[in-house]
Amino acid sequence: MTVPRILVVDDEDDLRELLEITLIKMGLDVDCADCLGQARSHLAQTEYGLVLTDMRLPDGLGIELVREVAASYKNTPIAVITAFGSTDNAVSALKAGAFDYLSKPVALDQLRMMVQSALRTHKTGGNVMPAGTRADNAQSCLVGQSAVMRDLRAQIVRLARSMAPVAITGESGSGKELAARDIHAHSARADKPFIAVNCGAIPEALMEAEFFGYRKGAFTGANDDRDGFFQAANGGTLMLDEVADLPLPMQVKLLRAIQERRVRKVGATVEEPVDVRIISATHQNLAECVEQGRFRQDLFYRLNVIELRLPPLRERLDDVGLLADVILARLSGGTAPAVLTPAALDALRAYAFPGNVRELENVLERALAFANEGAIEVADLALKAAMPLAASSVRAAEPEPVVVAEPEGREVSTPPAAEPASGMNAAISEPESELPASLPDYLDAVERDVICRALAKTHFNRTQAAELLGISFRQLRYRMQRLAIHEPDA
Numbered sequence: 252m253t254v255p256r257i258l259v260v261d262d263e264d265d266l267r268e269l270l271e272i273t274l275i276k277m278g279l280d281v282d283c284a285d286c287l288g289q290a291r292s293h294l295a296q297t298e299y300g301l302v303l304t305d306m307r308l309p310d311g312l313g314i315e316l317v318r319e320v321a322a323s324y325k326n327t328p329i330a331v332i333t334a335f336g337s338t339d340n341a342v343s344a345l346k347a348g349a350f351d352y353l354s355k356p357v358a359l360d361q362l363r364m365m366v367q368s369a370l371r372t373h374k375t376g377g378n379v380m381p382a383g384t385r386a387d388n389a390q391s392c393l394v395g396q397s398a399v400m401r402d403l404r405a406q407i408v409r410l411a412r413s414m415a416p417v418a419i420t421g422e423s424g425s426g427k428e429l430a431a432r433d434i435h436a437h438s439a440r441a442d443k444p445f446i447a448v449n450c451g452a453i454p455e456a457l458m459e460a461e462f463f464g465y466r467k468g469a470f471t472g473a474n475d476d477r478d479g480f481f482q483a484a485n486g487g488t489l490m491l492d493e494v495a496d497l498p499l500p501m502q503v504k505l506l507r508a509i510q511e512r513r514v515r516k517v518g519a520t521v522e523e524p525v526d527v528r529i530i531s532a533t534h535q536n537l538a539e540c541v542e543q544g545r546f547r548q549d550l551f552y553r554l555n556v557i558e559l560r561l562p563p564l565r566e567r568l569d570d571v572g573l574l575a576d577v578i579l580a581r582l583s584g585g586t587a588p589a590v591l592t593p594a595a596l597d598a599l600r601a602y603a604f605p606g607n608v609r610e611l612e613n614v615l616e617r618a619l620a621f622a623n624e625g626a627i628e629v630a631d632l633a634l635k636a637a638m639p640l641a642a643s644s645v646r647a648a649e650p651e652p653v654v655v656a657e658p659e660g661r662e663v664s665t666p667p668a669a670e671p672a673s674g675m676n677a678a679i680s681e682p683e684s685e686l687p688a689s690l691p692d693y694l695d696a697v698e699r700d701v702i703c704r705a706l707a708k709t710h711f712n713r714t715q716a717a718e719l720l721g722i723s724f725r726q727l728r729y730r731m732q733r734l735a736i737h738e739p740d741a
């Protein structure tokens with residue numbers, strides 16, 4: 252196996268030598284250049300596994316080299332070394348196609364991690380890649396043959412080659428998590444963990460410990476050392492889902508972790524290096540959140556280096572047939588899948604899908620329960636319930652009782668609520684003057700009651716129930732799990 256060769260471009264003798272020695276100690280071959288001109292002639296003669304360039308050079312800027320390498324040596328990752336605290340340079344280099352960046356003073360542990368990760372990328376990106384490696388074989392999970400989906404899949408393959416943070420935007424249920432998984436699966440990190448964190452579902456008091464881990468004894472109940480999401484995702488990808496829901500104090504800590512690439516466990520005195528690619532996602536408009544002061548501008552800038560937009564399903568209704576086939580095949584669990592009648596397919600293609608692909612999954616899952624002999628008719632789709640503006644000729648299923656498992660395991664059924672007040676359960680219908688014996692139990696009972704009513708109203712369509720309640724699907728799912736609310740017969 253040939254030893255990868257690295258090109259170091261820096262006019263500072265001390266730093267160039269330090270980089271050279273460190274790389275040679277890693278068993279790599281190194282060429283050095285002290286200006287852009289020399290770097291160009293090296294590149295013309297040799298194929299490099301990585302180019303590492305300073306930003307300021309005597310005959311120009313490192314970013315020029317970034318653009319040239321990104322355009323003409325697509326299989327060669329290039330990383331830049333930026334001055335301390337110059338976020339702007341790092342972000343522009345990433346946008347111009349740099350694989351990654353290091354800040355001065357260069358921390359050698361970070362340099363080693365970055366080089367290893369770049370060399371994996373180099374291998375997976377070109378013909379030196381060993382046949383059968385995971386990223387090579389990765390198939391996209393994103394179903395769809397529309398032009399916009401094809402373009403999206405091509406973008407994902409390109410993005411997978413760099414470390415640049417990606418911000419995925421798109422409506423709830425449009426496939427943001429699936430896209431993030433795809434980026435990871437196509438990257439040289441595919442063999443390492445992919446960790447998706449729902450930032451809106453973690454109680455604020457636990458956030459730091461959940462993200463960065465904690466040391467034994469750091470707080471009551473910390474009986475052992477524990478890793479956080481960053482350590483769990485080390486070498487791989489960390490997806491910050493619903494990132495707009497992060498409270499401001501946590502945004503500061505996260506920004507620091509991303510910038511320094513180091514985290515400190517709660518209760519620890521030392522920081523540890525982490526090598527994590529960050530992908531963030533939100534269905535909210537993050538720029539608006541910044542304007543409203545709910546999201547820090549600096550973190551926004553850091554996360555939003557490359558944007559990936561997931562189109563809503565209504566913008567690619569041509570994909571509905573293919574998606575429905577894939578979903579029905581999955582739901583059939585190996586038996587002959589149900590099929591949509593032509594009229595049912597037309598009805599789906601005329602529907603706006605506010606809940607996107609997740610809603611299509613929900614609609615089909617419920618339709619299967621009504622379908623006769625494996626054929627799904629328009630009425631089975633119950634689109635009247637799913638879309639209030641739809642034609643009234645469509646049959647809606649009767650509301651079903653919602654089953655709630657009580658904390659001690661006992662199951663009770665609450666009737667579907669006709670009037671908001673009638674769904675109130677005993678725990679919350681106390682006379683006004685009396686105070687609840689336990690505030691948490693009381694609040695849980697209120698939450699359970701409201702969620703059950705929303706579910707009953709939407710025939711247990713969780714996408715719509717979440718919408719009615721003004722929360723995301725994931726937040727609803729989290730709350731249902733916490734309160735042990737299950738679908739009848741689920």
Ligand SMILES: Nc1ncnc2c1ncn2[C@@H]1O[C@H](COP(=O)(O)OP(=O)(O)OP(=O)(O)O)[C@@H](O)[C@H]1O
Pocket residue numbers: 392393394395421422423424425426427428429430492533534574608609612723724725
């Ligand atoms: N293009 C697609 N092909 C196949 N399945 C898809 C596609 N897009 C979404 N899905 C499916 O739809 C569901 C929702 O997708 P996903 O969780 O990725 O959406 P999301 O945008 O992250 O949602 P949220 O904003 O609520 O977190 C999942 O079950 C996913 O598998």
